[in-house]
Amino acid sequence: QQQVKQSPQSLIVQKGGISIINCAYENTAFDYFPWYQQFPGKGPALLIAIRPDVSEKKEGRFTISFNKSAKQFSLHIMDSQPGDSATYFCAASYSYGKLTFGQGTILTVHP
Amino acid sequence: NAGVTQTPKFQVLKTGQSMTLQCAQDMNHNSMYWYRQDPGMGLRLIYYSASEGTTDKGEVPNGYNVSRLNKREFSLRLESAAPSQTSVYFCASSVVEAFFGQGTRLTVV
Numbered sequence: 377q378q379q380v381k382q383s384p385q386s387l388i389v390q391k392g393g394i395s396i397i398n399c400a401y402e403n404t405a406f407d408y409f410p411w412y413q414q415f416p417g418k419g420p421a422l423l424i425a426i427r428p429d430v431s432e433k434k435e436g437r438f439t440i441s442f443n444k445s446a447k448q449f450s451l452h453i454m455d456s457q458p459g460d461s462a463t464y465f466c467a468a469s470y471s472y473g474k475l476t477f478g479q480g481t482i483l484t485v486h487p
Numbered sequence: 488n489a490g491v492t493q494t495p496k497f498q499v500l501k502t503g504q505s506m507t508l509q510c511a512q513d514m515n516h517n518s519m520y521w522y523r524q525d526p527g528m529g530l531r532l533i534y535y536s537a538s539e540g541t542t543d544k545g546e547v548p549n550g551y552n553v554s555r556l557n558k559r560e561f562s563l564r565l566e567s568a569a570p571s572q573t574s575v576y577f578c579a580s581s582v583v584e585a586f587f588g589q590g591t592r593l594t595v596v
Contacts, residue, residue, distance in 0.1 A: 380529075382529070385527065408583075410584070410585075417589075417590075418589060418590075419491075419577055419579075419587030419588050419589050419590050420530070420577070420587050421587070422584045422585070422586075425584070465529055465530065472581065472582070472583045473518070473537070474518075474520060474532055474535050474545065475520075475530075475532070475585055476532070476546075477522075477529035477530040477531070478529055479527055479528060479529045480527070480529050
């Protein structure tokens, strides 16, 4: 069963635009929600993460918005750059244990 | 600072052959994981080890076995490879943040 659902599958934005990727989870025991960035031929790398006691976390151009009642969280990339073109995965875990991943979003930022 | 090292990077197997994917981490992490990545399906957990001497099944364990050799090393074995096991395999280790290796691209023909 897919406990974390991610959308869209692919996203194309223009340089300088805002990229938004959404995720929904089912297991209310999840208490750690990271986003990973993956470039071709590389392993995923942690981008930003949030715990459910806050509704928003910002690091540079990257922001996670978290809605506990709706069991949804999203990644916003402001001022998107061509170098942001990558595959993005949301994930969730309980007590920093094994991660359950979403299906991934392929982001393409056009110059 | 090597992080998580996986070997080999690429492998082609014939159906029915066996092989072991090696993983080592130098961050003194207790937890280690094996995931497979397939298009449109994200990363799915095969097996994990919360500490040296323990292993548990993940979401897709069938056809695989693992060994937590020591705190640093966690290997994944395919006893009789099948075309359905063609995938990219990632090893990871964690305390809080999970660190991933570069992956092993496996093709079973």
